[in-house]
Amino acid sequence: MVLRRALQVIMVMALALAGAVQGTAHAEEGAPVTGRQLLFYNHAYGVLDRETADAIEHSSYLREFAHFQVRTTTGSGGQTWTGRYLMGRETYLELFGVGDLPGKDGTLGAAGLGVSTERAGDLPTVTERLRELGISDPVAFRQTRDFGDGVPVPWFDAVFTTDQYDVFGAWGMEYRPEYFADPRSNTEPAAHPGDVGRERYLPDTYRDRLMRDVTGVRLAVTARDLAGTVPLLKAGGFAVRSLPGGGVVAKGGGTTLRFDVVPLDQVGLRQVEMSLNRPVPYRHEERIGHSSLVVGPGAHAVWTFGDQDGPSPAG
Template sequence: MRTPWRISGFIATAVAALTITSGVSAAPAQAEEERRDPLLAFNHAWAMVDRETADAIEHSEFLGRFADRRVSTGNDGTSTWTGRYLLGKETYLEFFGPGDSPDAVAGDTGLAVSADKDGDLATATANLHELGVDPVEFTQVTDLGDGKPIPWFDVTYTTATYDTFFSWAMEYRDEFLTDPRLDFPPPAYEGDVSRDRYNRDQYLDHQMRDVIGIQIATTSADIEKMVPLWRAAGITIRVLKDGGVLAFDGMTTIRLLPVPAPEAGIRHVVFALDEPAEEPRTETIGSSTLHVGPGAYALWTFDPIEPAAGSRSHASGEPRHPAFGG
C-alpha cells in the first residue's frame, strides 16, 4: 500500500493532468477559443470492463459507501442492458460486464454530453450542421414496465460508424421528468431538464460528488469522428501533439488518448468529493484501483483490458448499434 504522502501526490498529479482551466494545456498543437457557458456538458460515461471488475463494482462494500451505487436493467422496447451506476450531483458513471449491453465488447466506452436547459440541444445540433456535419437525430424511449415505451431523451450524434468509442448529445424530455411514476423533483427554473434534477440528491449520503476528470483510450479515427459534436456544444477543445484531445466544459475535463483498437478502454477517473477525506484509502476493485484522499479528490485507475482472442469482432468503419445506456 502506498504511504499517505505518495497517494496524495499521485492524485494531485492526476488532477493536474486531467483538470485544466483556460490558458493551461499539456503542450497542445492547437487550442480553440474557450466558450464560458457551453450549451452542453459532461453527463456520464460508460465502459465495458471485464467480468471480475463488473462484479466487484456491483458488490464492493466500500464502493457502496463511497458512491450512490445502483444496479438496474433498462429496456427501450427493442433491447435491454444491465448497468452498474455511480451517481453524483450532476454526473455519473455506468459500467457493463460482458453480455450486459448489446453490441459492446471489452474495451468499448461511451460518453454523453447533455443540455441543462430545454432547447440547447437543438442549438448544438444546428451548430453541427454549420460545421458541415449531417447528424443523426432521434428520441430514445424507455419502458417503465407496463409495455408502453415513453420518450426519455432526445439524441444527436455524428455517426454510428466507430471503432471503440461512441459519444452522443442528449436532452431529457419534460414528459419523462414529470412522469408521476418516477418522482423527479420539480423544475428549479423554466426549461429545467438538468443533470442535477435527473440525478436527484442521494450523493449527499456518500463521499463521491462528481466526475471532474476522465481519460479514455480510443482510436484516432474515433477521436476525429466524435469531437465535432463537443465543438458544436461550445465545449473547450485542445488538440494535443500526439493527436489526442483535452475537452473542458467548465467542471469536467475529458482526455482522449489515441491508441490502437486492441488497447482501447477507460483509463482514469478523477472525482470531486462531497467532503475532504482526512485519511487516505486505497481499494482494489477487480482489475482497478480506487485512491481516495487525503483531501478533496479521488482517483480511480483501470488496468488495460486484455480481450480474449476474437472478442473484438467489429472491423474499423463498420456501422454499430450505439449503446446509450442511461
Template sequence: MRTPLSGLVAAAIASLVISTGASAAPAHAAEEERPDPLLAFNHSWAMLDRETADAIEHSEYLGRFADRRINTGNDGTSTWTGRYLLGRETYLEFFGPGDAPDAVAGDTGLAVSADQDGDLAIATDNLRKLVDDPVEFTQVTDLGDGTPIPWFDVTYTTATYDTFFSWAMEYREEFLDDPRLSFPPAAYEGDVSRDRYNRDRYLDHQMRDVIGIQIATTADDIEKMVPLWRAAGITIRVLKDGGVLAFDGMTTIRLLPVPAEEAGLRHVIFALNEPAEEPATETIGNSTLHVGPGAYALWTFDPIETRATTRSQGTGKPLHPAFGG
C-alpha cells in the same frame, strides 16, 4: 451552475494529463472564468472485464463511497443491465460481458447533455455547420407497462465507430414530470438538468461528481466524435500526440489515441462532498480507487485485451449500450 475547480483538483487533473506524456497540453487555470457551454459532461459508460464489473457491483467500500445502483433498462427493442455510480450532476455506467448488446471489453461511450430545454437544438444547428447529416432521434424507455415513453432527445455525428462513441442528449420534460418517476420539480423554467435527473442521494456518500476522465480510443474515433463537443461550446485543445483535452467548466475529458486493441477506460477523477482526512486505497477487480487526502479521488483501470470491431447499423442508431441510463 458549474464552478471553477479548486487548485488542488486542478493540480490532480494536470498531473494526470502530464503522466500520459501529453506535454503539449497546458492545464487550464484553476480559477479562470469561462462561459458555460450549451452542453456538459453527463455520464460515461465502459464495458469492462467480468471480474471488475462484478467487483463494482458487490464492493462494500464502493457502496459507501458512491450512490451505487444496479438497474436494468428496456427501450422496447433491447435490454441492458448496468452498474451506476451517481453524483450531483454526473455519473458512471459499467457493464460486463453479456450485460449489454453489441459491446466488447474496451468499448466506451460518453454523453454530454443540456441543462436548459432547447440547448440541444442550438448545439445541433451548430453541428450541421461542422459535419454532414448529423443523426437525430428520440430515445424511449419502457417503465414496465409495455408502452415506451419518450426519455431524451439525441444527436450525434455518425453511427460508425471503432471503440468509442459520444452523443449529445436532452431529457424530455414530460419524462421528468412523469409522476411514476418521482423526480424533483423543476427549479426553473425549462429545467431538464442533470442534477434534477440524478436526484440527491449523492449527499449520503463521498462521491460528488466526475471532474476528470481519460479514455483511450482510436484516432479515427477522436476525429469523428469531437466535432459534437465543439458544436456544444465545450473548450477543445488538440494535443501533439493527436489526442484531445476537452473542458466544459467542471469536467476535463482526455481522449488518448491508441490502436483499437489497447482501447478502454483509463482514469476517472472525482470531486468529493467533503475532504478525506485520511487517504484510502481500494482494489476493485482490475482497478484501484485512491480516495484523498483532500477533496478528490482517483480511480485507475488496468488495460484489458479488446477485440474491437467497426460498428454500424443501417438505421443510424449505434448497436451498443450508449443509451442506457
C-alpha cells in the same frame, strides 16, 4: 442509464451514413464554435473485464462511497441493459462487463460518452452548430424508457455526428418534459423555466455518501472514434486542446475529458476523477478487480482501470 447500443439499433435502419461520415472528416479542421456552453458532461460508460465488473457489482465499499446501483433498463425497441451505476449530484458513471452487451459493444474497451443540455431547446442549437462545423447530416434520435408497464415514455432526444464507429461514440442529449412529468422518474421539480438539467434528473441521495461528482474522465480511443467526437464537443462549447500523438483534452462545466489515440486493441476507459462532498484527512486505496480507487487525502478521488499508470484527465 444511457447506452449507445440501444440508440444505434434503430438509427442504423433509418438514417443514411455518407453525409455524416463526410462531415466528420471536415469538422476537425473547422474553427471552434463561439457562444455559451450548451452541452455538459452527463455520464460515461465503459466495458471492463469480467472479474473487475463482478468485483464492482459486489463491492461493499462502493455502496458506502457513492450512490451505487445495479439496475436493468428497458429503452427503445425493447432493448434492455444492466449497468452498475455510481451517481453524483449532476453526473454519473456506468460500468459493464465483457459480454454484458451484444456484439462489439460488449467487447473489452468499448465505451461511450453522453453530454447533455441544461436548458430546453438547446439541442437544436447544438445541431445547427454541428452543421457550421461541417457535419452536414447529424444523426437525430429519440430514446424512450419503459417503466415496466409496456408503455414507452419519451426519455430524451439525442444527436450523433455519425453512426459509424469502432467501439466508442459520444452523443448530445436533452431530457424530455414527458419524462420529468412522469412520477415514476423520481425527478425533481424544475428550478426555473426550461430546466432540463442534470441536477434535476439525478436524485439527492449523493448527499448521504462521499462521492459528489465526476470531474474528469480519461479514455483511450481510436483515431476514427475521436474524429466523430471532437465536433460534438466543440459544438457543445467545450474548450478543445490538441495533445501530442493526436489526442485531445476538452474542458467545460467543471469536467475535463481526455482522449488518448491508441490502436483498436488498446482502447478503453482508463481513469475517472471525482469530487467528494467533504475532504478526508487520509489516503485510502480500494482494489476492485483489476482497478484501483484512491480516495483522498482532500476532497477528491481517482479511479484507475486496468492497472494503468499515467497522467490524469487534465494531462
